[in-house]
Amino acid sequence: MNAQYGALSLDSLMGKAQDVTAFLPDEFSYLVEAFAPSQPESSRSKAYLVLSAFCQGTRSQKPQESGPTNSATEILEKVFQPLIISRISNHQEQGAIVVGLSFFSALFHVDWQSASRVFAQDGMVEYVTDALDLYPSSPSVALEVARMIGQASGHKACRALISEEIITWLGNKSRQATDKNLRAAAAIALVKLSRGAETDASEGADASQGTTSTSKDMELAELLKGMVIGDKDSLSSLNDVVEGLAYLSVDPDVKQTLANDPKFLQQLFTLVPRRKPLPTSASNSSLLFGILLIISNLCAYRPRLSQEDAQVAKLKRMAKANNGSKRTTAEEPPNALEDDAAVKSRCCQVLASGALDVLSVASSVESQGIRLALGKIYLCIVEDKDNRGKVLQSGGARSLSRVIQSSSSSTSSSTSSSASSSASSSSSTHIDTSLLPAIQALAKLTITSSPLQVFGPTDGAMLDAIRPLSQLLLHSSSNLLQQFEALMALTNIASQSTECADRISSTSHLLNKVELLMLEDHTLIRRAATELICNLVGGSEKVFFRYGGSPDVHATKSKLQVLLAMSDMDDLPTRLAASGALAIVTSVSTACQAVFELQLDHHRAFSIIARLIDPSVILEDDDPGDGEAAGIPGLVHRGVVCLRNIFNPQHAPPRLSLVEEVEKAGLVNVVTRLLRGELGSFDTAVTIPAAEVLRHLVELKKSTNS
Secondary structure, three states, X not given: OOOOOOOOOHHHHHHHOOOHHHXXXXXXXXXXXXOOOOOOHHHHHHHHHHHHHHHHHHHHHOOOOOOOOOOHXXXXXXXXXXXXXXXXXXXXOHHHHHHHHHHXXXXXXXXXXXXXXXXXXXXXXXXXXXXXXXXXXXXXXXXXXXXXXXXXXXXXXXXXXXXXXXXXXXXXXXXXXXXXXXXXXXXXXXXXXXXXXXXXXXXXXXXXXXXXXXXXXXXXXXXXXXXXXXXHHHOXXXXXXXXXXXXXXXXXXXXXXXXXXXXXXXXXXXXXXXXXXXXXXXXXXXXXXXXXXXXXXXXXXOOOOOHHHHHHHHHHHHHHXXXXXXXXXXXXXXXXXXXXXXXXXXXXHHXXXXXXXXXXXXXXXOOHHHHHHHHHHHHHHOOOHHHHHHHHHOOHHHHHHHHXXXXXXXXXXXXXXXOHHHOOOOHHHOOOHHHHHHHHXXXXXXXXXXHHHHHOOOHHHHXXXXXXXXXXXXXXXOOHHHHHHHHHHHXXXXXXXXXXXXXXXXXXXXXXXHHHHOOOOOHHHHHHHHHHHHXXXXXXXXXXXXXXXXXXXXXXXXXXXXXXXXXXXXXXXXXXXXXXXXXXXXXXXXXXXXXXXXXXXXXXXXXXXXXXXXXXXXXXXXXXXXOOOOOOHHHHHHHHHHHHHHOOOOOOOOHHHHHHHHHHHOHHHHHHXXXXXXXXXXOHHHHHHHHHHHHHHHHHHHHHHO
16 A cells, blocks of 8 residues: 555545545545555554544535435445445455455444445445355455444444345354454344344334344353453454443343353453553544443433323333234333342442443543443442442542533533623533433432532532532423432532532522422422522522512512421421521511511411421411420421511511511410420520520510500
8 A cells, every 4th residue: 555655644634634625536545545454553543533534524515414416425425435346346356355344344433324325335235245255264354244244234224235144144153253353243243233123123114023032132142241251362353342242231131141240340341441541542432432331231220201201101102012913902011120129239240340440441531422421320320329439439529520521611612602692691501411410420429428528628629510510400401300419419519618609609590490499399309499598598698688688678578488488388308498598587687577577468477487486386277286296496496596586676677566466476475385395395505595585575565565
């Protein structure tokens, strides 16, 4: 190749790769020859970059694929088809066939649409079978055929064209070939064909094709697993082996087999270097991504469907049952190997074999696909609370933060061109939905561990985590569980410092969202939102002013009315949080004035506070009930503090109206019962302010009578 194309270089081709019309025929031929297996890995990697740049450049000039002619795919097909066919059909030169097949595989990697169209050309499959017939003992031809068929098998349009003769040949080579790389390539091709056939059948293709038996999948899995355990040092096609296992590991039986073999898992994970950075090549990235897919499949839980999604899934199953002539109406029972207990067990086995070290290394790799896979894996692993400590010890929080920050940065840069036209939009929208699992995994860690354990002793990492956690809460695609966990994580962070609380409260649109969720029907969501507001009221001057210090009495009343309503909920944690926030904000006169006006409007505010102290207090619209005899210490303390603040002479509203409302609510009787011990035994933190409240109430009544 060097003698024939001495004036050319891959670097010179890279410089013109974006210009479709700039390439000359000799330059295209030079690029094809650069994919020869005899070329060094560095040259082949650079050739991939040139090919990718050329295909992307062509598509950027022809962005629309709407028409049947003159599309980017057709242009690429016209460019590459003669280059491939001229070599594959050259039965006089074995080397030309090998180069053509190798380039064909690369084209499937880079631009599968055009490669599929070339594969569909009349006579293409026959050229391949002729090459096998002409060179039956050539390991290089056989290997490149197996690899190319493996690439084609990943696409539905190509699968239908692969002959039974080739499938039989693949089966024989996967079992009998002495070349381990050929066995691996043949096996991955069979895996893709079998998996593709199942997918085609599920999408409504010919049901007579059926699905591959579990026994065949297990046979292929055992073959590939054995290569990892026994032959990994002698294999040059580990990518093929790992890719095949990634395909097969979606099957529950294969998952269980792989997870129950610690020797296999340990050998698989040793393919990723632990003590030095992973060399950044396409081959290494592909290998790492395949290993991550295997881990992801082993640790994946069955999707949690909402009632609406479950109903839609049921309708789809019914539709498929009606379309299938031999199907019964009975639903297939779920596989026990996909139950939560089975998945939890597999996660433990994966972790015990060293998966966390692999995830830590992977988080430093500059690959969007790898980072998104990491987010899903970590989310599955931390689903089990027992695993969260191990994840933290391995640096999982740092890995997740790295994934989130790098992905967020790439998302922000991709949208920066339109930022000026959408400056008023929330920054929370600048996040891809695929990043939510990583953020949710970080939220789970933050919920069950101290933020100091998760992020370290300084506020920097905590402050950086506030933005993605807020985005998880605000994102339009977030489900209720994700919103709940975001609320809980932000609540924990808000309690760490005033700076953290201020950063949370300053996030655009966040407070409005949290206040809306305080009115959510779901108890846990309502509770989490109320707890976050309580922590922000106590830690952020902005939120404290929003609820208690605003000169706008109407706005303050509306906020405090919600807190009062939450203070009277059946859910104890919600009542504790809401009444805690109420006790904090009533330390200022504007909040006390607002509470008094609410009492005058509805005659309930004082009674709600009294019921915090004495559970037997009944409001006017309550159904009479037995009630609890003793108060709950936390609620009693909050109620007493609220009354002390409200009846502080410095905060008290007009006395005549105040006395009337006190009598209607029976506050003197409630506080008296408390001090007599009729509501339980309490320490001085409750009794001292309660005595102060009673003194204020008595003085208030005396001053009015006089």
